[in-house]
Amino acid sequence: MSYGDHLVLNGVSFEARPGEVLALLGPNGAGKSTTIEILEGFRNRSHGKVSVLGVDPATADEAWRARLGIVQQSWRDHGRWGVRQLLEHLGAYYAPFSEPSRPRPMDVDELLATVGLSEHANQKAGSLSGGQRRRLDVAIGLIGRPEVLFLDEPTTGFDPQARRDFHDVVHGLADLDGTTILLTTHDLDEAEKLADRILILAGGRIVANGSAAQLSREVEGRTEVRWSQDGEHFVHAADDATRFVRELFQQHGDAIGDLEVRRSTLEDSYMTLVHRFETDPVGSAQRETLEVVR
Numbered sequence: 001m002s003y004g005d006h007l008v009l010n011g012v013s014f015e016a017r018p019g020e021v022l023a024l025l026g027p028n029g030a031g032k033s034t035t036i037e038i039l040e041g042f043r044n045r046s047h048g049k050v051s052v053l054g055v056d057p058a059t060a061d062e063a064w065r066a067r068l069g070i071v072q073q074s075w076r077d078h079g080r081w082g083v084r085q086l087l088e089h090l091g092a093y094y095a096p097f098s099e100p101s102r103p104r105p106m107d108v109d110e111l112l113a114t115v116g117l118s119e120h121a122n123q124k125a126g127s128l129s130g131g132q133r134r135r136l137d138v139a140i141g142l143i144g145r146p147e148v149l150f151l152d153e154p155t156t157g158f159d160p161q162a163r164r165d166f167h168d169v170v171h172g173l174a175d176l177d178g179t180t181i182l183l184t185t186h187d188l189d190e191a192e193k194l195a196d197r198i199l200i201l202a203g204g205r206i207v208a209n210g211s212a213a214q215l216s217r218e219v220e221g222r223t224e225v226r227w228s229q230d231g232e233h234f235v236h237a238a239d240d241a242t243r244f245v246r247e248l249f250q251q252h253g254d255a256i257g258d259l260e261v262r263r264s265t266l267e268d269s270y271m272t273l274v275h276r277f278e279t280d281p282v283g284s285a286q287r288e289t290l291e292v293v294r
C-alpha cells in the first residue's frame with residue numbers, strides 16, 4: 001500500500017479464524033490504522049488482495065457492511081444526539097440485515113449495560129467525558145451484532161475498571177458470539193490479556209506473528225528464576241523453569257526462600273522484536289516469512 005510514492009505497507013499477509021482475537025501492534029506510523037481501514041473498506045489500497053468475510057472490501061455492498069462493527073480512532077461528532085437516541089437511530093439501519101442466528105440490532109438497554117452507559121442513556125453525546133464517549137464509540141461498533149469487529153485503540157481514556165469491563169466484553173463476544181476481532185493498541189498488557197494472536201508491524205512489514213507465549217519463546221526462550229538461600233540471593237536463566245525449580249527444591253528443600261519465576265513479558269518481546277527490526281530490517285522480514293511458511 002502506498003500513499004503517493006510513500007510505500008506504507010509491504011508484503012503484509014495474514015488470516016484470522018472465526019472467533020479469533022488478533023492484536024495488531026507496532027510503533028507510531030507503522031501502518032496499523034492503514035491496514036484496518038483497508039479491511040473496513042474505508043481506504044482504497046494501491047496494490048494487493050484483501051478478503052473479509054469472503055468479500056473484497058473495495059467493492060463490498062451494504063449487506064456486507066452490516067456484518068462488520070467498526071470503532072475508529074476518532075469518530076465524527078454526534079454531540080447533539082442523546083446516547084440512547086443515537087444508538088436506536090444507528091441500530092435501525094441494521095434491522096433489514098437481521099438473521100435468526102444474529103438478531104440485529106442489539107437491544108439498546110442491553111448494550112448500554114454492557115458498555116456501562118445505562119446511567120447516561122439520556123445524556124447528550126457531546127456532554128460525555130472522554131472515557132464515556134469512548135464507551136459510546138464501542139457501543140456504536142457493537143449495535144449491529146457484528147461478525148467481524150475492528151477496534152482501533154478502543155480503550156484510550158478508559159479508567160482501570162472500564163478497561164477490565166471492556167476486556168470481559170471482548171472475551172464474551174469472541175467466546176459466546178464467535179465474533180472475530182482485530183484490534184490495535186499501544187497497551188501491551190491489554191494485548192497480552194485479550195489476543196489469541198499478536199501481529200507486530202514495523203516499517204510496514206509484519207515482523208512477528210504468534211501468541212504472546214510464542215513471541216516470548218522466540219526472543220528469549222529462557223525464564224529467570226530468583227531465590228534466596230542461607231542469606232544469599234541467586235538468579236538463574238532456565239530453559240525449563242519448572243524442571244529447574246523441582247530440582248532446586250529436591251536438593252535444598254526448606255532452605256529455599258523468596259522464590260520468583262519471571263517469564264519475559266509481551267513488552268520485553270515487543271521491544272526486542274522492534275529493536276531487531278530497526279537494526280536489521282531485511283533479516284527481520286526474512287525471519288517472519290520463514291515463520292509464516294512453517
Ligand SMILES: Nc1ncnc2c1ncn2[C@@H]1O[C@H](COP(=O)(O)OP(=O)(O)OP(=O)(O)O)[C@@H](O)[C@H]1O
Nearest residue numbers: 003004006008026027028029030031032033034035
Ligand atoms: N492519508 C494519508 N496520506 C499520506 N500518508 C498517510 C496518510 N495516512 C497515513 N499516512 C502515513 O502512513 C504511515 C502509516 O500511518 P498509520 O496511521 O497507518 O500508522 P499507525 O501504525 O496506525 O500509527 P499510530 O500508532 O500513530 O496510530 C505513516 O507514515 C503516515 O504518516
